[in-house]
Amino acid sequence: MKPFKLIFTYALKYRAALALTASSMLLLVGAQLLIPWIVKTLVGAVTAPGANLDVMNLVRQLTITVLVVYLARAGLQFLRSYQAHLAGWGVVADVRKYIYEHLQRLSLRYYEDKQIGQLMSHVINDTDLFEQLIAHALPDVIVNLITFVAVTAVLFSLNWKLTLLSTIPIPLVLFSLQVYAKRVRPAFRSRQKELGDLNATLNDNLSGIREIKAFTREEQEARRIDHRIDSYYQSNLRALRLMATFQPFVDFTSSLGTLIVIYFGGQLALQGSLPIADLVAFFLYLEMFYAPVRNLSSAWEAIQSSLAGADRVAGLMAEDEEPHIVPGMLTPTTPVRGELSLRDVSFSYNPASPVLENINLEIPARSVVALVGPTGVGKSTLVSLIPRFHDVGSGSISLDGHDIREYTLESLRQQISIVLQDVFLFYGTIRENILFGRPTASNEDMIAAARTANAHEFIEAMPDGYDTMIGERGVKLSGGQKQRISIARAVLKDAPILILDEATSSVDTETELLIQQAPERLMKGRTTIIIAHRLSTVRSADKIVVLEERAIRETGTHSELLAREDGLYRRLYSVQRNLEPLIAASLN
Template sequence: MEHKWRKLFSYYKPYKWLFISDMFFAVVGAAVTLVIPLIVRYITNQVTALPLNDAVQMVLRLGVLMIGLVLIEFVCNFYIAYYGHIMGAKIEYDMRNEIFAHYQKLSFAFYDNQKVGQLLSRVTNDLFDISELLHHGPEDVFISLIKMIGSFVILFQVNMPLTWVAFAFLPVMLVYAFYFNTKMKHAFKQNRAKIADINSQIEDNLSGIRVVKSFANEEIELKKFYKGNSKFVDAKKRSYLYMGGYNSGLGALTTLVTVVVLMAGGMFIARGTVNASDLITFLLYINNFTEPVKKLVNFTEQFQNGYSGYERFLEILDVEPDIRDGKDAVPVRNLRGDIKFEDVSFRYEDSTDKVLHHVSLDVKAGTYIALVGSSGAGKTTLCSLIPRFYDVTSGRITIDGIDIRHMRLKNLRDQIGIVQQDVYLFAGTVMDNIRYGRPDATDEEVIRAAKLANAHEFIMEMQDHYDTDIGQRGVKLSGGQKQRLSIARVFLKDPPILIFDEATSALDNESERVVQDSLERLAANRTTFVIAHRLSTIRNAEKILVLTEEGIQEEGTHEELLGINGIYAHLYQMQFRKEEAAAPS
């Protein structure tokens, strides 16, 4: 717990002078609101008893003083509102950088068990709540305590009985405010849940709009949406009921304090124990000790939201990256691409079953290796071990005789190019997406990579050529075009080791031929692993490995494996018959 608080306060350190100045102006602003009613009391008590000319001069002087105090209060409140929020935004900026940088260090194993929406929430909603707490929390508590304690001390000296009458309402106001605040908190939580359901429903509908329209089910979707939307309105009604009770109740109690103080003050004046100027002073101070009640109650909610957000923030920071550079990691450059699997076994951390069992494999530099087998046999997993997306459970993998766990992670991955079936393109231009393969590449190098990937021709047919915006995830491109851009990225990277993960399985025949030509051109003289879906695309592989749940069951060339008439031959014949049946007669 102490560590959490120490870390939380450490975020103030770079902005300590901003924090100190913010607190200073908060104190000065609160003090001004306490001083002005005392000046009014002095005028009504002392100045009105002076001769007319003296009284007028004194009122003018005190009026100028009060105007000056109002200007000071304005400056203080502006400083708190502007620079205080700037400090909060800077702290939020630092924390967001910290958590985003940490996200980049975490491995696939972490992301396999997480929802992107939840991770995004830590960077947005949680950090906003934390920054609001760190900015407003100390400031609100400080100002509220100064106003409440200051008002009580001043009024106690003015008239003790009337002070007890005025402050008798504070416990009632606190209990009332806490009760309705708790109710509002639960109601608003329900609101957030309902709006999250609606957002999810809208996203689901819009993502599947083609299915909706193909089944002509627009009416059904509207009914589902109306139902969810009605629940949201019902939740809103409940939250507004509590909000109405909170605001109107506290407003009524504040007015009631004024009424009771007036009644009690009137009786005390009639008895001669209070004069009119003291009663006026009390009325001016009422807002000074009732307004802080709202601030303190709001602070409790702010603290709950901010601190729970902070704990969720720490939960992520406390996750240690399971794949990182070891102390003995060495930089590597210009690897040849000799890859060895030495008795490698692997299982996912939440699974007791091994995906790979004692796999041993020796791949010489420049060799073209194809991996085939049924789904779940471990083809993608085996390839994911090479760039250390996951670490082996036992055994080891070496490249050029060096254990990959002893290489610097960035250097290792710089030597490997991956082309996947599900291509991810970033929002931006064609040029930006190809240059992602090597951010320091020149325009000429990007264009050369596009030509090698058979992408230049279709790029030049686009409206703005290489400056064409491709939309979110490349929505404006076909599957074959996306794939060729991803291949161009790898051409630009120019690594000695390649991994093709079913790169053509989702393409039509014509696109597949173009992409396959690009892939073969890319694979020349590089160590290449191909996870094959269509066996016809790997006939020329120098070695084909057949994986099952028991490990590598068969290996050889296409002709050798057909000659064995085993698993590969069976898979090939099945696929050949399917393609033959699907071909137009």
């Protein structure tokens, strides 16, 4: 969508407010034009030969008229300002809501190379510019254009020769405006980009404050932020310097008109072909003739930067969304059985380095499959293909005999409970975080889920129990506690397929025990895929799949795999078994 079209589409909803704005603006221009005319009438009357009491009556009438005009102007100014902002900020709010919804519908692939701060800048800063445009820049342009046309007409009616003479500098002014537009638009665009970069870096640093302290990187990070702030400052300066260079030039060119009127107007008055009252009015109107030209240049600047913002928003909106509900897609109303089958699945994040190649795997309904293998072989990647966080490069995955691409994304994801490797908890209470799995669940169900995840005891021990607030990233909880809350969240969802991607960093003994000892509680009646780093947790799985080098190296049960003389599983297992007594010994 073109930036202008985008703004227009959203502004349409506020047409009533915009119409009120426009009509009050028109009346304001009229009020403004009236005042010099009253002054002209006054000067004409008092300088006329033989002025008398009748003139005093006129003076009183003019005073009252001016009072009425000023009062009306006050009311109109309120109306214009309020209605313009009503529309301006209304559009900003609508666009923000839409961008956020759109962002949620973009695939995870979109987020891979994006900084959160940059995206936030689109939602906040770029949309702010729409208000600039609708409530300030566009009204300014319209008011000034109308004023200019109306004043020109009045000036012509006063003295056409003098008016023609005063238009001589106008082409010069228009020329400089054009040069300005070409030079300044890119400058404002790069200023906005710098602001986005600054936002992104700040966001990143504040999120990583713990690491900054741990590595005593305060000095260097402060320098890095300084650099960003400086480069925003520099690009701001660059844009404003262009404007500052240009503004005095416009002022100068427009003041040439005053010189002309003083010189030629004075002559005309001396010859008696221009009444004094008309000359006075001419000067007053002349200011209104050139002010629009000057104002247009700053309104132009605001329009440039708003359009640059709208351009970025339009670019974001043009990003393809994840495929959503398409007629004919499967939307099972009852839970699926949970039989998964991967055929010749290949996948890569970028074509140069394939992550998975020709994976074939059958996962019967309600079975427990463990995925093991060295770090970075693609275990998390493999499970992320099931809820379609990413789509297979080639091959297919089917659920209950249907390709997962035949289901709507929503219904597919409703069938899957997932505990991701990097646990993320939202800012809010523990209760809210667990209910995230199923907001309509009863309190009993929520507590049962927490019990299943071995989380109930430690939650109860907290000062506010389930109503304890946890930080943006769950900072007040230990890694294991966060993990158990995220398991409770997945359990509460109660979907036919459960995916557990065990965290390497916070492998928590109790969680490990939970997975070892309570499979019937956690996994009963579900198809379960566990990615485990401690092989002791996967012993009871129906099938263990060992991944290595983009492919499945071996599959079997624990005992089958151990029986293989040169098996990878046997090697990994014996390494861990040998290490554990060593660790235990070193702790004593």
